[in-house]
Amino acid sequence: MEFILFFLILSLSSIPVFGFTLTEFVYPNFTASNFQFVDSTGSFLVSRNGTFKAAIFNPGPEQVNFYLCVIHAESNTIIWSANGDAPVSTSGIMRLTKNGISITEKDGSFKWSTPPLKLAVYAMQLTEVGNLLLLDQFNGTLWQSFNNPTDTIVIGQKLRVGMMLSSAIAGDDLSTGRYRLSLTTSDAMLQWQGLTYWKLSMETKAYTNSNYAVEYMSVNQTGLYLFGQGGSVVVIMVNLLQSTFRIAKLDGSGQLIVISFVGSDIKRDFVGPVDGCRVPYACGGLGVCTSDVLSDNPKCSCPANFNLGSHNSSSCVPSDSSYSLPVSCHSTNHSNLSNYSSMLYIGLGYGMDYFTTDFTKPFRDGVNLSICQNLCSVDCSCLGIFYANLSGSCYKLEDEIGSIMLRTSRNDDLLGFVKTLVGVSTTLENNDNFDQEAEDFPLVAIVILPFTGIFLLMALGFILWIRSRPQRMGKIESKISQPSSPSSENLDAFSIPGLPVRFQYKQLKAATDNFKTQIGTGGFGAVYKGVLPDNTVVAVKKIINLGIQGQRDFCTEIAIIGNIHHINLVKLKGFCAQGRQRLLVYEYMNRGSLDRTLFGHAPVLEWQERVEIALGSARGLAYLHSGCEQKIVHCDVKPENILLHDNFQAKISDFGLSKLLNREESSLFTTMRGTRGYLAPEWLTSSAISDKTDVYSFGMVLLEIVSGRKNCSLRTLSHSLDDSATGDHSSSLSAQGLVYFPLFALEMHEQGRYLELADPKLEGRVSGGDVEKFVRIALCCVHEEPCLRPTMVSVVSMLEGEIPPTAPRMESLNFLRFYGRRFSEASNVEEAGGQIDAMLYPQANTSHTTSRSISNAYFSYISSQQISGPR
The missing domain is CATH 2.90.10.10 (Bulb-type lectin domain)
Structure with a gap:
């Protein structure tokens, strides 16, 4: 008998027990799944009169994704769903407990739940109006679907x-x-x-x-x-x-x-x-939407010079595969602009419009088209513009471009333009296509091409002849690198037409009174004050510890500075290359370097003087990056290399580390160059070094101009910046109150407390708005990703007020928090009687590119000595 009873129990347990639909209420410890409630909708609860039902329901033809839904029974229309972003399978389970509703998969993996409730749940009710309620024991509402539409x-x-x-x-x-x-x-x-x-x-x-x-x-x-x-x-x-x-x-x-x-x-x-065309994404990204009065469905097409993308994409892309659409920097998949050679705008023509022109004010009024495009170019979130010819109104299309409206009944003067990145054209995808094209190759080309090749060779020869002058300069450098060889004697006689004057060593020795008055020093030598026979005061850089790299830097400095002239760049008047002696002769800057004026005991720099210094320095760098025949990356921007003349006119000096780039070139250096505290993160990760590296360094300098102190100096905060002023302990502060200023600037920016960043020596002679402008520009310059940093041309425009400073991207500045931590750790060691270098580990693995690995490498990679070139 016991065996028979056991057999019956075992048999019953193997038979699925299907639920039945309840009316109006269910109570805690209730569970439901689509598998359990197998009517047409999987409903487990209906309202009192059956108008609405709650179900574990799949609205599609394929029984894949299931949702907890409230459904209008007669029309089978879903009016509410719980787990829309987290569907479950047919065996997913809804549980009602005293803590609320939860939805999980059969294996227990969490999908959705109601928020924490104040009291225990007594019942769940589905009302006749379709409201799903959780009630307490006093019939009070703890939660309802109507409040969570x-x-x-x-x-x-x-x-x-x-x-x-x-x-x-x-x-x-x-x-x-x-x-x-x-x-x-x-x-x-x-x-x-x-x-x-x-x-x-x-x-x-x-x-x-x-x-x-x-x-x-x-x-x-x-x-x-x-x-x-x-x-x-x-x-x-x-x-x-x-x-x-x-x-x-x-x-x-x-x-x-x-x-x-x-x-x-x-x-x-x-x-x-x-009008369906007024919906922003009616025709996908960049699709042209045309209203159809005979149909509710608008007609879609692509603009001229665009077609539908591959892989069944609903968005339009440039027809020319060498053009690419950028992705906003707000996106996690934003474009790396350094991978592209240039930026161009493709026009959409007249008769086009965009929904934002009716609902947002223009970004700028009364500007020409060129300025409107420039405003977009400097904004990494801007993907295109609409421009009104008559009013000069400039509208930005930011973050994502929707559909374009074709205006058939309105003849206005709006012009649309899409920002594109120009890269290398894609190659043929497979050899089959190549073979097919070869078969179709016209016979006449076989006759013409040999003659074309002859003309191309002639053109190539002409180009090589034009470029022979730089090659001769390379040969000179090779001779300099071997001063003890017999051929080095020929160097004494060389001259380069159009370049600075060549001096004899004895002339410069006399001009400097046997190098008597030293006015500066650097990693490769010292700088002396001198007076030429015509009473011109000069600064003579005497290079010692030359080495092979110094010899290269010497020739580089002559080649670069001798051929460029700008009011904000130090002028190279001459040089000396006699035997083993290497000297450079500059114009004399009577106020010395910015670091001595800013950090020394000189009279305090007033705010307007700081503005002029920052603007002059930015203009000089912008000229190097954009105004020369070849783009020049300085590689060692710091206050020591910003010299001051009368009226605090700033001039960039020391091009010994400069890198010449072609207009579209972004190159990799083989050795690290620069100075600790101003090195961009890409130096530490073997990433491409471009003009954006100088932008980072300038941003660090700009912060020092604001604060009047070194970013990485071991100095405590002033009394106005103590805990009573800042509230909670800031992450920029060590236990001893030491501060890594870039991080402190970031924190004050987040709190909008800009005046606390100003040099206390200004004693209130500066407004919060002026400091905010500088800090915002500086933080934009020091973004971790180079493509997010503005160009120096844009920095100049922001400093001049031509364009407003862009908002710093917080996600690209988090690395400063790690830098600040390393600084505090190193500072604490020094306070304990050690040296900062005791904190520095062996050279970091530069293959890592995350913020954390970069930050850990930053102070450990660079020794406390400067590694800049000759000054």
């Missing part, structure tokens, strides 16, 4: 100010889509990427009473309403035909649709915007 509201539901609807991606994919309906105190508006593209008050059917503030939106039997004054005042109203049941839904198309249900019939009562 998805893409739909129903009769009896209030969408209050601050709430929003989010579209689903598709009817069978309930994950969050692109569009939002937000409610403010004045209107209901549709938005895409945070940009408004429609307002309810725009509709011709809408009645508006602007004397009251909106409190909530609702839909009822007679229309769509925005109410104020607790529901007693209608602020905006759209009257509709009477209907027993209707919903307002933010459709996946980006339109707000009001739908009525009469039996099994579904009717659209209202659509906004009615």
Whole structure:
């Protein structure tokens, strides 16, 4: 008998037990799954009269993704879903406990839950209006679906100010889509990427009473309403035909649709915007949208010079494969601009428009097209522009470009332009294509090409002849690198037409009174004051410890400085290359270097003088990067290499480490160069070194100009920056109060406390706005990713006020927190009687590119000695 009973129990346990639908209430320790409730919708709960049901439901034809839904039973329309962004499989489980609702997979992996509740759950109720409630033992509401809407509201539901609807991606994919309906105190508006593209008050059917503030939106039997004054005042109203049941839904198309249900019939009562082309992504990225009066569906195409992308993409891309569309720096997949040779704008022509031109003010008014494009070029989030010819209004298209509207009935003067990056054209994908093209190769080309080759060889010979002068300079450098060889005697007689004067060693020895007055020193020698026979005061750099690198730097400095002339660059007057003696003769800068004026005991620099120094230095670097025939990267920008003349005119000096680049070239150096504290992170990761490396160094200098102190000096904060002023202990401070200033500047920027960054010696003679401008520019310059840093041309424009300073990208400045930590650790060791270098580990593995690995390498990679070239 016991055996039979055991067998019966075992048999019953192997038979699936299917649930049955409950009415109105379920109680804790209840579970449901689609597998368990196997009716057509997987419903486990219905409202009192069966108008709504709750179900573990899959809305698509393929039974893959399941959601906890509230469904209008008659029309089988979903009005709310819980786990839209985290669907479960058919065996996924919903559990109701005293703590609330949770949804997991069968294996227990978490998908969704209600937030923590104040009291224990007594019951879950589905009401006759479709509201899913969690109740306590006193019948009080702990949580309700009406307060957590998805893409739909129903009769009896209030969408209050601050709430929003989010579209689903598709009817069978309930994950969050692109569009939002937000409610403010004045209107209901549709938005895409945070940009408004429609307002309810725009509709011709809408009645508006602007004397009251909106409190909530609702839909009822007679229309769509925005109410104020607790529901007693209608602020905006759209009257509709009477209907027993209707919903307002933010459709996946980006339109707000009001739908009525009469039996099994579904009717659209209202659509906004009615023109589908006003929806930002109606035709995908850069698709041209044309309204079709005969159809609700707009027609889509690509602009001239664009076509649909590959892999079934809905977005348009340049037809020429050598052109690429950049990705905004706000995206995690933003473009690395250093991989491209240049930036160009492709015009969209007249008759085009964009939704933002009706809802946002121009970024700038009264500018020409060139300035409008430049404003976009310096903004890594800007992907294109629209420009109004008559008004000079400039509109930016930022972060992502939506669809373009074709204006068939409006003849305005808007011009659209898309930013593109120009790189190397793609090669043929496979040899089959190449073979096919070879078969189709015209016979006439076989005859013409040999003669074309002859002409190309002649052109190549001409180019080589033109370039022979730099090659001769290379031969000179080779001779200098072997001064003890017999051929070095020929160096004494060489002269380079157009370059600075060649001096005899005895002339410079006499001019400097046997090198009596030293005015500076550097890694490769010293600088002396001298007076030439014509009474011209000069600075003579005497290079010692030359070595092979010093010999290269010597020739580089002659070749670079001798051929460029700019008011903010130190002029090289001459040189000496006699035997083993190597000297450079510069114009004399009577106020010395910026570091002595800024950090020494000289009279305090007033703020306007600091502005002039920063602007002059930036102009000099901008000329090196953009104004020369070949782009020149300085590689050692620091206060010691910024010299001051009368009226604090700043001039960049010391080009011994410079790297000449072609216009489109981004090159790798084989050895690290520069000075600790000003080295960009890419030096430590074997990344490409470009003009953006100088931008980083300039940003560090700009912070020192603001503070009047070294960024990496071991100095305590002033009394105005103690804990009582800053509140919590800042991460920039060590236990002894030592500060890594770039990190402190970042923290004060985050708190908007800019005056605390100003040099205390200014004693309040500077405004917070002026300091903020410098700090914002400096932080933009020191972004970890080079492509996020502005160009020096843009920096000049920002300092001059031509364009506003861009907002620093916080995610690209987090590496400063690691730098600050290493500085504090090293500082603490020195305070304990050790040396900072005791904290420095062997050379870091430079293959890592993360912020943490860079920060760990930063102070360990560079010794405490400067490694710059001759000064």
